[in-house]
Amino acid sequence: MARRGISKLMLVSGGFLWTAAIASLVAVSQNSSSSEVSEGPSTAPSVNGTESAPIKPGVQQSSVKIGFPARTLPDFNLQECMGKKLGLKDLKGKRWVASFVFTRCTSTCPMITKAVMGLHNDKRVVEKADDVTFVSFTVDPKFDDIEILKTYSEIWTPDRERWKFLTGSQQQIYELIVKGFGLYVKENLGDARRPGFEVAHSNRVVLVNEDGIPVGTFLGTREEDMVKLRRILTGRDEFPQPGATSGLSFSSSDGNPLQIQFEVQPANTEDSELQEDAPADEDPTDAIGPPSVDETNTDSHSTPGTSVSAAVHNAKIDQQLPSWAKRLPPVNASLNTLAAILLICGLMAIRSRKELVHRNLMVSAFLTSAVFLTCYLTYHYALGKYTGEHGKRFPGQGVAGVVYQLILWPHIVLAACVPVMAIRVFQHAFADRREAHRKLARVTFPIWMFVSVTGVIIYGMLYHWPVVAAVPAVGR
Secondary structure (H helix, E strand, C coil): CCCCCCCHHHHHHHHHHHHHHHHHHHHHHHHHHHHHHCCCCCEEECCCCCEEEECCCCCCCCCCEECCCCCCCCCCEEEECCCCEEEHHHHCCCCEEEEEECCCCCCCHHHHHHHHHHHHHCHHHHHHCCCCEEEEEECCCCCCCHHHHHHHHHCCCCCCCCEEEEECCHHHHHHHHHHHCCCCEEECCHHHCCCCCCEEECCEEEEECCCCCEEEEEECCCHHHHHHHHHHHCCCCCCCCCCCCCCCCCECCCCCECCCCCCCCCCCCCHHHHHHCCCCCCCCHHHHCCCCHHHHCCCCCCCCCHHHHHHHHHHHHHHHCCHHHHCHHHHHHHHHHHHHHHHHHHHHHHHCCCHHHHHHHHHHHHHHHHHHHHHHHHHHHHHHHHCCCCCCCCCCCCHHHHHHHHHHHHHHHHHHHHHHHHHHHHHHHHCCCHHHHHHHHHHHHHHHHHHHHHHHHHHHHHHCCCCCCCCCCCCC
16 A cells, blocks of 8 residues: 555545535434424314324325224124234223234335334334234235234334234135225135235224224325324324214115215315225225325425335335344344454554554455445345345435435445455555555555445445335435
8 A cells, every 4th residue: 555645636536525524414313303393283273173293384185084884893803913813802901003014015005114213113102102002903814814014024024913814715804904994805706806805904003992983084194194194193183082073864765874984075186085995895096006105205395206115215225124134234244244344454564564454454354345245236136036125225315315315336346346446455565566556555445445435335225214204215
């Protein structure tokens, strides 16, 4: 390595590196602040006077639906994935949250279950509502037997006492969903049946009171709805009481009351919102194919359709990737960190004229980077084999998304150059071509450092970014 002062190239490269690092930290801080704002006090009243979800300026009214006829769910007795039976009588006296998903789903189900996991793991919910039970019903019971559902549930690391996953006969589950919860579910057949879309169903999460009566529904694919549900569970908002949404009532010709859920929709409500709760004998187009923007967008300020794609894309990878492969990204980040430390120590050693120490440190850095490359390629092989994807997508937006791209693309381009340049530097060193070694090392060192440090930054942004909204990006 050179014994002269720091070159202009090293200064420019280092300046860009640390500017990008500081900018990413600032963006992370701003993103974290915006996620706190989402639970602000601003709310909109619903038809029956109960507060709706928080509303941001210029955003459509939330789709939270509160206030239902006081109607107890029909009794059911389904198989829990851990082997026991669970019925309505077991849930009486408890408040619980019902969700409807299936394990083969590649659309909204991972996002819904991830949202439920967020409530399940929330410290405030645990402290204020430790008696609340979360119940996930499969809508694909023909495929989702006990073992498959158990394997699926383990992905979300549930507290088995607080989160139940149920399966059973298709007839019993579908009747419970349609006649009990008043939601849509239908097995897709023919041309509508595609891998990951075997079942069309509502994306709603239902809050049920101690008497087994549904008192509110929330889109599990919408951040604002889940914020509202969290506020209710933690006591920050009043728990809904069962009751009709209006003073109107309907009865059949024999005088018996009809069980009809009635609500007034705002004029600008999109068709997908109306279709989402269609009766089972109808065939809403948004339930057959990929989810619509209205049902899935977690942040109305993000580009339509993009926030879900990143969240669902990443959740799918988390769901389908084997546990051994999930351990590789933090291993890769650790190897990049170690390589950067060895490079810095190697530079300090040559400046102190400790050539033997310098040589050993640089060889160690090269071997560390070689191990990283092996783990990196193994991880991406597993991604392709088990998920069919190439990598995760960055879930940030705005300035954060721009910063991520500015870090990612130079990292990818320069990472391809490092092995070739490093090998050539070692060839000059071992052939005792000192002048050629020094010249090439001055260029190779800052590039190698940049690739190692940005590798750690990219890992942090991809795997530890606070998910509020997402913009598709090429994952590492």
